[in-house]
Amino acid sequence: DGGITQSPKYLFRKEGQNVTLSCEQNLNHDAMYWYRQDPGQGLRLIYYSQIVNDFQKGDIAEGYSVSREKKESFPLTVTSAQKNPTAFYLCASNPRATHYGYTFGSGTRLTVV
Amino acid sequence: QKEVEQNSGPLSVPEGAIASLNCTYSDRGSQSFFWYRQYSGKSPELIMSIYSNGDKEDGRFTAQLNKASQYVSLLIRDSQPSDSATYLCAVNSGSQGNLIFGKGTKLSVKP
Numbered sequence: 350d351g352g353i354t355q356s357p358k359y360l361f362r363k364e365g366q367n368v369t370l371s372c373e374q375n376l377n378h379d380a381m382y383w384y385r386q387d388p389g390q391g392l393r394l395i396y397y398s399q400i401v402n403d404f405q406k407g408d409i410a411e412g413y414s415v416s417r418e419k420k421e422s423f424p425l426t427v428t429s430a431q432k433n434p435t436a437f438y439l440c441a442s443n444p445r446a447t448h449y450g451y452t453f454g455s456g457t458r459l460t461v462v
Numbered sequence: 463q464k465e466v467e468q469n470s471g472p473l474s475v476p477e478g479a480i481a482s483l484n485c486t487y488s489d490r491g492s493q494s495f496f497w498y499r500q501y502s503g504k505s506p507e508l509i510m511s512i513y514s515n516g517d518k519e520d521g522r523f524t525a526q527l528n529k530a531s532q533y534v535s536l537l538i539r540d541s542q543p544s545d546s547a548t549y550l551c552a553v554n555s556g557s558q559g560n561l562i563f564g565k566g567t568k569l570s571v572k573p
Contacts (some may be wrong), residue, residue: 382560389470389566391550392506435547439505448513450496450552451561453505 355454372440379445381423468564485551
């Protein structure tokens with residue numbers, strides 16, 4: 350079955366450590382997105398990519414980095430510059446057509462310890 | 463800043479009643495509108511999309527769109543306890559067509 354796989358499901362980060370969240374899709378979608386969700390809050394866009402080897406900053410890109418070397422993969426690195434990284438991270442994809450909604454992965458819950 | 467506004471709730475309805483969820487948006491150029499359901503601790507799931515003014519029905523769900531008033535709504539008929547979740551409204555916006563999400567309305571259906 351086609352879908353989006355995020356891993357790991359839970360991740361614990363120590364202060365000052367970089368961590369990478371994985372997002373893989375086999376839907377043949379061109380566009381991929383990373384969102385952050387805090388308790389009681391909506392989804393805030395971190396980064397997005399419409400095609401391979403190209404990506405744009407979203408509303409809250411500071412402290413995060415991404416790469417898009419393959420169509421199927423869009424990993425997100427949470428760097429030590431991100432001062433409040435504890436959140437639920439969601440990856441989504443879309444066929445790059447505005448008439449389609451996004452398909453979401455199951456999410457990664459990141460906690461700073 | 464383009465925005466999507468929803469009442470945060472909680473909206474509480476008895477089992478079998480109609481639940482009405484509302485959303486307003488600021489970008490008059492928006493063309494695509496979506497409703498997502500998100501259970502606690504889970505990721506959002508697309509349940510309805512609507513693109514033209516009027517109503518669109520799918521089972522117990524009806525989406526309503528009024529572009530002149532910049533208003534989208536979701537009606538859930540014969541509400542069930544399993545409908546208890548947070549409902550996110552999403553609207554496409556901007557040249558890239560990215561979705562902007564509201565903060566969601568928490569719905570509680572009481573048996």
